[in-house]
Amino acid sequence: MNKKQLWKVLSSAALAASILVPQVGFAEGAKPITEETPSVKGYIDYEELKQRLSQIEKASNGLVQVESAGKTNQGRDIFSARVGQGDKVVLVQSEIHGNEKTGTEALLNILQYLGSSQSPEAKKIREELTIVAIPMMNADGSELDRRGNVMSWEEVVEDFPQLQNARPTWNYYNRTLQGDDYTSNPGFDVNRDFNPDLNYVPKPEDFPGNSSTAGWYITPEAQTVRDVYKSLKEEFGNVEVFMDLHHQNFYTVEGSDREVTMSISADFVPDPNTPRGAKYSQYADQFRFDFSRQLNVALYDAIQEKGNSIFTNITLYDQDLDLPGTALGAFSLNGSGIVIFEVKGQTQNFGQKMKGQLVKTVETGLMGVMNGVAEGSVYELNPEDYHEIPNRVRK
Numbered sequence: 001m002n003k004k005q006l007w008k009v010l011s012s013a014a015l016a017a018s019i020l021v022p023q024v025g026f027a028e029g030a031k032p033i034t035e036e037t038p039s040v041k042g043y044i045d046y047e048e049l050k051q052r053l054s055q056i057e058k059a060s061n062g063l064v065q066v067e068s069a070g071k072t073n074q075g076r077d078i079f080s081a082r083v084g085q086g087d088k089v090v091l092v093q094s095e096i097h098g099n100e101k102t103g104t105e106a107l108l109n110i111l112q113y114l115g116s117s118q119s120p121e122a123k124k125i126r127e128e129l130t131i132v133a134i135p136m137m138n139a140d141g142s143e144l145d146r147r148g149n150v151m152s153w154e155e156v157v158e159d160f161p162q163l164q165n166a167r168p169t170w171n172y173y174n175r176t177l178q179g180d181d182y183t184s185n186p187g188f189d190v191n192r193d194f195n196p197d198l199n200y201v202p203k204p205e206d207f208p209g210n211s212s213t214a215g216w217y218i219t220p221e222a223q224t225v226r227d228v229y230k231s232l233k234e235e236f237g238n239v240e241v242f243m244d245l246h247h248q249n250f251y252t253v254e255g256s257d258r259e260v261t262m263s264i265s266a267d268f269v270p271d272p273n274t275p276r277g278a279k280y281s282q283y284a285d286q287f288r289f290d291f292s293r294q295l296n297v298a299l300y301d302a303i304q305e306k307g308n309s310i311f312t313n314i315t316l317y318d319q320d321l322d323l324p325g326t327a328l329g330a331f332s333l334n335g336s337g338i339v340i341f342e343v344k345g346q347t348q349n350f351g352q353k354m355k356g357q358l359v360k361t362v363e364t365g366l367m368g369v370m371n372g373v374a375e376g377s378v379y380e381l382n383p384e385d386y387h388e389i390p391n392r393v394r395k
């Protein structure tokens with residue numbers, strides 16, 4: 001986010017109360033003050049997630065395996081569902097922000113398809129890839145339809161007594177944010193709790209941190225995904241692709257008045273092979289910016305093929321970011337090609353409007369990437385084409 005954009009966010013009335021809190025860049029959009037909160041009942045909740053996963057697993061005759069990979073802070077299961085026997089791993093997660101819900105639906109639809117279809121496409125993907133999906137990874141936040149998880153700083157200190165004199169992290173929510181009151185029920189932005197050092201143990205001197213320092217794996221949700229990532233890395237040598245499914249605010253496609261349906265990106269930390277990324281030089285050999293860009297191009301091309309419709313209003317997300325505490329930043333430094341999906345509208349300002357089309361957009365993008373990796377065509381794409389994808393402009 002540039003300074004002008006940051007000022008626009010900071011100057012919006014709804015966020016004025018949180019102006020003293022740094023790094024509001026990702027906390028875009030507040031609940032409308034005068035209107036009812038838009039309904040999200042059309043989206044899957046945690047109970048439905050459990051039912052759907054178990055139905056998909058049963059119907060797949062062994063093709064889909066579902067297990068609990070860990071527990072949220074409130075004790076809900078964090079499920080991982082696996083399909084395919086290929087030697088390339090594609091890891092995808094949804095709802096690390098619990099008010100960003102299309103990804104969970106898209107993942108369930110894809111698991112159902114890959115677990116039951118005998119189409120050449122599904123067979124090819126099962127043959128070449130191992131897909132591991134972690135839908136609704138922040139189930140506690142999802143149940144409250146809010147961005148953060150549910151965890152107090154006191155609980156963190158219980159888990160990590162070495163932090164008893166440390167300051168709570170910069171991504172700790174204990175105020176009102178996006179219309180959600182965290183004062184009596186605080187939590188963390190789990191998507192700043194990752195660290196490229198997968199074996200990192202919290203040290204008091206690394207607190208409270210900021211957006212361009214790594215996270216700490218203090219939340220059980222981030223720990224669980226880190227553990228899944230590590231075990232896949234051990235089993236396969238590398239996690240080829242990592243994709244993270246989000247929502248953003250409202251933008252237009254640069255040079256037009258068309259509203260952006262989804263923004264995508266390959267860029268969450270500076271390339272360790274460049275001067276700007278020198279602080280990550282220990283990860284230089286395994287960093288694959290070209291491959292991440294190829295994945296994004298494959299996604300973009302797959303959606304453009306849908307023709308002239310809402311589906312084609314796709315842009316890049318903000319570029320030149322330095323966010324090593326995001327799952328995408330941390331895992332890209334560990335050798336994964338990455339894609340972020342940022343679908344328009346969070347539930348606090350968009351409810352479940354256009355749910356069908358938006359879920360379809362995410363599905364199309366995911367399938368585009370999976371097909372490209374399974375067929376090998378993605379490796380032939382020109383990474384520079386990534387920069388031909390238009391930028392987004394704040395409305």
Ligand SMILES: [Zn+2]
Pocket residue numbers: 097100245246247
């Ligand atoms: Zn998000």
